[in-house]
Amino acid sequence: MTTATPPVKEPKNYLNAEHGLRSWLLTQDHKRIAILYLIAVSAFFVVGGLMAVLIRLELATPAGDLMDSNTYNKVFTMHGVIMIFFFLIPSIPAILGNFLLPLMIGAKDLAFPRINLISWYVYMLGGTFGVIVLLSGGVDTGWTFYTPFSSSYSNGYVVLTALAAFINGFSSILTGLNFIVTVHRMRAPGLTWFRLPLFVWAHYSTSVIMILGTPVIAVTLFLLMLERGLHIGFFDPAYGGDPVLFQHLFWFYSHPAVYIMILPSMGVISEVISTFSSKKPFGYTFIAFSSVAIAVFGFLVWGHHLYVSSQSAYAGMVFSILSYIVAIPSAIKVFNWAATMYKGSVRLEAPMLYAIGFIGLFTVGGLTGLFLAAMGLDVHLTDTYFVIAHFHYVMVGGAIMGYQAGIHFWWPKIVGRMYPRAWATVAAILTFVGFNLTFFPQFILGYLGMPRRYHVYPPEFQVFNVLSSAGASVLGLGYLIPAIYLIWSIKNGEPAGANPWGATGLEWQTSSPPPTENFEVTPVVTTEAYDYTALTLTTQEVTHVG
Amino acid sequence: MAAHEEHHVVPKSVYFAVFTALIVLTWVTAWISTKDLGSSSLNVAVALSIAVFKASLVVLFFMHVKYGTKLTKMIVGIGIVWLLMLLFIVMIDFWTRTWMGVAGR
Amino acid sequence: MASHTAVATKAAAHSHPGYGELRHHFESHEQQKDSATIGMWVFLLTELMFFGGLFLAYFIYRQWYPEAFASASNKTDLWLGAFNTTVLICSSLTMALAVHAASKGKRILLVGFLVATLLLGGAFLGVKAYEYHDKWVHHEIPGDHFECEGCHDEVHTPLFFALYFGMTGLHASHMIIGFGVLLVLIWQAWSGKFTEKWYTPIEMFGLYWHFVDIVWIFLFPLLYLIDRTGRSLL
Amino acid sequence: MLEAKSFELFPEAASSIAGHVDAFYAFMVLVSAFFSLLIAFLVVYFAYKYRHRPGENIVYAPYDDHSLSAMLLEVVWTAIPLGLSMIMFVWGISIYFTEARPPVDSMEIFVTGKQWMWKIQHMEGAREINELHIPVNRNVKLTMTSEDVIHDFFIPAFRTKADVLPGRYTTEWFRATKVGSYHIFCAEYCGTKHSGMIGTVTVMTESAYNTWLGAGGGEGSMAEQGQALFNQLGCGNCHASIVNNQNGRCPNLVGLFGSTVELKDGKQVKADASYIRESVLYPQSKIVAGFDDYMPTFKGLITEDGMLKLIEYIRSLGAKNGVINQATPLPVQTADPAKAAISKPGVALPLPGSGGVAR
Ligand code: HEA
Ligand code: HEA
Numbered sequence A: 001m002t003t004a005t006p007p008v009k010e011p012k013n014y015l016n017a018e019h020g021l022r023s024w025l026l027t028q029d030h031k032r033i034a035i036l037y038l039i040a041v042s043a044f045f046v047v048g049g050l051m052a053v054l055i056r057l058e059l060a061t062p063a064g065d066l067m068d069s070n071t072y073n074k075v076f077t078m079h080g081v082i083m084i085f086f087f088l089i090p091s092i093p094a095i096l097g098n099f100l101l102p103l104m105i106g107a108k109d110l111a112f113p114r115i116n117l118i119s120w121y122v123y124m125l126g127g128t129f130g131v132i133v134l135l136s137g138g139v140d141t142g143w144t145f146y147t148p149f150s151s152s153y154s155n156g157y158v159v160l161t162a163l164a165a166f167i168n169g170f171s172s173i174l175t176g177l178n179f180i181v182t183v184h185r186m187r188a189p190g191l192t193w194f195r196l197p198l199f200v201w202a203h204y205s206t207s208v209i210m211i212l213g214t215p216v217i218a219v220t221l222f223l224l225m226l227e228r229g230l231h232i233g234f235f236d237p238a239y240g241g242d243p244v245l246f247q248h249l250f251w252f253y254s255h256p257a258v259y260i261m262i263l264p265s266m267g268v269i270s271e272v273i274s275t276f277s278s279k280k281p282f283g284y285t286f287i288a289f290s291s292v293a294i295a296v297f298g299f300l301v302w303g304h305h306l307y308v309s310s311q312s313a314y315a316g317m318v319f320s321i322l323s324y325i326v327a328i329p330s331a332i333k334v335f336n337w338a339a340t341m342y343k344g345s346v347r348l349e350a351p352m353l354y355a356i357g358f359i360g361l362f363t364v365g366g367l368t369g370l371f372l373a374a375m376g377l378d379v380h381l382t383d384t385y386f387v388i389a390h391f392h393y394v395m396v397g398g399a400i401m402g403y404q405a406g407i408h409f410w411w412p413k414i415v416g417r418m419y420p421r422a423w424a425t426v427a428a429i430l431t432f433v434g435f436n437l438t439f440f441p442q443f444i445l446g447y448l449g450m451p452r453r454y455h456v457y458p459p460e461f462q463v464f465n466v467l468s469s470a471g472a473s474v475l476g477l478g479y480l481i482p483a484i485y486l487i488w489s490i491k492n493g494e495p496a497g498a499n500p501w502g503a504t505g506l507e508w509q510t511s512s513p514p515p516t517e518n519f520e521v522t523p524v525v526t527t528e529a530y531d532y533t534a535l536t537l538t539t540q541e542v543t544h545v546g
Numbered sequence B: 001m002a003a004h005e006e007h008h009v010v011p012k013s014v015y016f017a018v019f020t021a022l023i024v025l026t027w028v029t030a031w032i033s034t035k036d037l038g039s040s041s042l043n044v045a046v047a048l049s050i051a052v053f054k055a056s057l058v059v060l061f062f063m064h065v066k067y068g069t070k071l072t073k074m075i076v077g078i079g080i081v082w083l084l085m086l087l088f089i090v091m092i093d094f095w096t097r098t099w100m101g102v103a104g105r
Numbered sequence C: 001m002a003s004h005t006a007v008a009t010k011a012a013a014h015s016h017p018g019y020g021e022l023r024h025h026f027e028s029h030e031q032q033k034d035s036a037t038i039g040m041w042v043f044l045l046t047e048l049m050f051f052g053g054l055f056l057a058y059f060i061y062r063q064w065y066p067e068a069f070a071s072a073s074n075k076t077d078l079w080l081g082a083f084n085t086t087v088l089i090c091s092s093l094t095m096a097l098a099v100h101a102a103s104k105g106k107r108i109l110l111v112g113f114l115v116a117t118l119l120l121g122g123a124f125l126g127v128k129a130y131e132y133h134d135k136w137v138h139h140e141i142p143g144d145h146f147e148c149e150g151c152h153d154e155v156h157t158p159l160f161f162a163l164y165f166g167m168t169g170l171h172a173s174h175m176i177i178g179f180g181v182l183l184v185l186i187w188q189a190w191s192g193k194f195t196e197k198w199y200t201p202i203e204m205f206g207l208y209w210h211f212v213d214i215v216w217i218f219l220f221p222l223l224y225l226i227d228r229t230g231r232s233l234l
Numbered sequence D: 001m002l003e004a005k006s007f008e009l010f011p012e013a014a015s016s017i018a019g020h021v022d023a024f025y026a027f028m029v030l031v032s033a034f035f036s037l038l039i040a041f042l043v044v045y046f047a048y049k050y051r052h053r054p055g056e057n058i059v060y061a062p063y064d065d066h067s068l069s070a071m072l073l074e075v076v077w078t079a080i081p082l083g084l085s086m087i088m089f090v091w092g093i094s095i096y097f098t099e100a101r102p103p104v105d106s107m108e109i110f111v112t113g114k115q116w117m118w119k120i121q122h123m124e125g126a127r128e129i130n131e132l133h134i135p136v137n138r139n140v141k142l143t144m145t146s147e148d149v150i151h152d153f154f155i156p157a158f159r160t161k162a163d164v165l166p167g168r169y170t171t172e173w174f175r176a177t178k179v180g181s182y183h184i185f186c187a188e189y190c191g192t193k194h195s196g197m198i199g200t201v202t203v204m205t206e207s208a209y210n211t212w213l214g215a216g217g218g219e220g221s222m223a224e225q226g227q228a229l230f231n232q233l234g235c236g237n238c239h240a241s242i243v244n245n246q247n248g249r250c251p252n253l254v255g256l257f258g259s260t261v262e263l264k265d266g267k268q269v270k271a272d273a274s275y276i277r278e279s280v281l282y283p284q285s286k287i288v289a290g291f292d293d294y295m296p297t298f299k300g301l302i303t304e305d306g307m308l309k310l311i312e313y314i315r316s317l318g319a320k321n322g323v324i325n326q327a328t329p330l331p332v333q334t335a336d337p338a339k340a341a342i343s344k345p346g347v348a349l350p351l352p353g354s355g356g357v358a359r
């Protein structure tokens, strides 16, 4: 495709269809709502990231020299709360999912566009409360809000923080509800369940978790607010309550929630690996069903967070074996992705680099999850930096890598322009290196016994902490660079064309950026997903092929 | 789109029958709770069985699930299974806490 | 993958009278209706899990403190509870009949049944308010000023009342929301917005109302009917 | 050892269980390294081998992923991880159950967590803060509780930890195998000074430990202190008279510990530490068969360490029904109060306001 030098008039698309703030804030177009989410979620990522920077700065030395203990505790609490509730859970579903789900299934919009917009406002309301807490001094319970510390000892902002997460939960529920109905009822003619892209399967499974798990955390936080605010006891032993019950209720949601974070990412990876290998994903049905299996079995393992909490050892056994069972579908996915590349035609574009990074880092993160699922080993490892390393590997190395892969993959579709691909390669490599430098040392620290949520620590742990802090600055750079070139590309990038990567999904068949109605005519699907042979494009037409 | 079955209109007589059953059962359960059935667990079992039965009537007839699509039935089923999962799996912990005879294990 | 064959399904749809507005992104009224129904059921699913957390807490503490629960439960008024259950079931019936009337396109009957539902719902809330007031007067509100005359286990009875207020309060708040929605529906029904071909909001609200009824069907035995025989009471 | 080494990959292994945990850990590291390297190798190798060269046409290779060989692959890579993970599961629980069940011959030590310190009581009466002295090669069982929020008693060198909760007792045990001193960390977030809630466990030879014990104390054994408390709180007004002669209004506490108690509602409970604690704090929740419920609550009147002493005292009153008192107190060390005043670290300190009666 030639780069048009004279400013041709852009065809009508969802971005230029209407102008003005009003047209954005009252929009019911899923694509515009996705953009609203993109802006808000990114803002929270920067805030959460700055908290991480503070943590790593403080931990560079064993003494508490940058801030006092109270501040440090508030910083990691807000880091956790923001990153989990306000960044990672909405990230892929609310941005990429929102944007792509209707496009991928050939629909004009989600089933309930108004509810979609409401969910964004609900998210913003929750976020506002979060910001109020942050500005008024913060809360220091840890993102897990364990009682009775949160309900009887910590400061009163617990109520507001819990309220923020509570409200935010409803945004998540509304999104999940919308996705489920959309997948059931809005598919284009001919698009049967087993012709759906794997991204859609992943989002469907995610939505199931959202609607079944989120209400439980909501009611838990509601009870916590009552206990903290009105001294109505539910969990504090002083009232005859059981603090371990709080932990059960909390993790009944929060363990499945980790799959809310990873499943969408896995969906992205399935798309990216397939596209850049120009090959149908190996074991389509296995990957699809493993998403559903993860969603279902993911609900049965929460007690692996409670091995030392005075939960019964027998319950622990049940949770332990189920934790291993739920790991198997993840293993299936990893092997199938690797097999997809076999005899493909592999192009190492930026999204693919991120995807390969994802596979490696998620594997390490997932495997270290197996250490923690083993009861005898978790006794030593729980609440140490080993856990911190485990979950940053799966969440940052896994989920965020997948998010970056997705953003780089669909960016040309979203804004209609290509980013500088050399810079993207540099950023991907920096992120990978910086990430490992930051979090690998934490595994060692954890086995050595350094507890998490420690403001000051014994000096013998310093070496690994310094490594980790150094890594974090490289990692920060890895996030900064894309932020710059992606924004730059909105105005200055080369026009991307409808299908720059030679991908198969329906979303690539409409123009970039797509028109408000998504498709000129409702597409009719006649073939399996990922049928590259049916792709009529020739190599020359695929602009950005290696 | 798949063909959709014609919307089913439940005859009024069904509503009245269900309603009568619900009212009768309400007063039966209240009355029986004041009677000693021999063990308190029996009282609980009776009260809960009646409640489950009443709820099923409402779901099946007032909420039309009996005449609904497979999908609706599936959603209702999932709801019940998930609720029981939450209740029972947590109970595994509470029921077995004293088994080992070691405090806190 | 997908051939660009045009499908003109929607063309005629807009002109169907009596089906209500077809939102732009749907292909047919049927699809729109189905979406609403599935959406409502999925929503009720989340509601069920929402109450589930409270039920769980209830079951655990009842097992732990049976005496405290028994003596505290005896503080509730059994016959008032049974009466209120009856009121709620009546309102469920009128709601079901309202949906029925709507499906037959009988406007006045529809409005009548909706109003009846509203009144019965109001009666239920009134009785509930009376009961709350009674608890208030007797200081049976958990918190710093809790008192419970004749309760033996002073430490754990508040737990029962915490659950009592938590569960019935959440239930009542659902009733109040329903009350508000009903007002709007009555007005819409009166002004003839619904037809026998299109009364989705009435139907969806019916599902919601029946669900709220079901929750109460369980709350009644769990909160009011513990050990009324006085067997294990001291 | 506590002396800071700046670069280590493995923590000191100083308990009987540590070797097992380390072996299991090594196995896990090997399995993980194998799979991580395998996957990394595959993706990198495929990316290189099947790379698309500029200018070449992309070959879209259709293939059948439902062929027999493809299915076989799926089965293999499902079965192998499943098999391996079952090994992990069984190995994991076998270690856990060893960690969870204290041997019968364990000596008992009591731990109370409090924002932000550890209070430790030895049966013989010695008390310490943020320090724990134990003899080498003896099974030690900690009975732990908290006065406020949840804490966690973590000794990395022993590879064990357990949460310490308010309102209930939890247990942790270990057998130290190396003389030396090691970190104690609080591993459950408990507020501002969570990271300051640390201490040292000092493992000593048996004889050094006995000497150390003799130097501490000052207020008699835990049971003796418990008896004093029993009298001070007026438990004796009801219960003491019965210790000697039964008056029928209150249950006899002699021989209570470890026995099975009939309750008024027909249920039975084992009279363990938690039961006694509950009887004192929430007397109304479990009423002994044949008695009335007029015992007042002592909630708010007794500290958690005081409670532990009371329990020790009641335990010392003996067990009935042939149930043997697991941890018979060692011969009571009546210590020299003069020595106790020397508050060098590691020697039991007289704790301020820790008589057991809450202010
Ligand atoms: C995206 C988020 C995410 C994901 C996907 C996971 C995935 C897993 N997690 Fe993780 N986890 C967290 C986020 C996540 N976790 C967080 C946030 C916490 C801490 C919260 C807190 O306390 O603050 C945590 C804590 C945590 C604990 C509690 C630790 C403790 O506090 O003591 C445990 C224990 O079992 C655990 C286990 C697992 C397991 C078994 C998986 C499995 O699903 C992993 C499956 C993947 C694989 C196994 C890799 C691929 C497989 C192969 C390459 C084949 C080889 C496989 C075999 C041999 C089986 N996690
Ligand atoms: C999605 C979730 C998520 C994400 C993305 C991250 C990202 C990071 N986290 Fe996160 N972390 C959690 C979730 C997450 N974390 C949770 C749940 C906890 C537990 C909290 C608790 O215990 O309650 C935790 C706890 C936690 C701890 C332990 C604190 C303690 O226990 O005392 C540490 C310590 O190193 C840490 C570090 C980091 C770092 C270095 C990053 C980096 O990846 C961040 C990189 C991002 C940036 C650097 C900002 C963006 C970049 C720019 C704006 C450019 C400009 C900046 C520079 C050039 C520096 N985190």
Ligand code: CUA
Pocket: D113, D116, D150, D151, D152, D186, D187, D188, D189, D190, D191, D194, D195, D197
């Ligand atoms: Cu005590 Cu942390």
Ligand SMILES: [Cu+2]
Pocket: A254, A255, A258, A301, A302, A304, A305
């Ligand atoms: Cu988990």
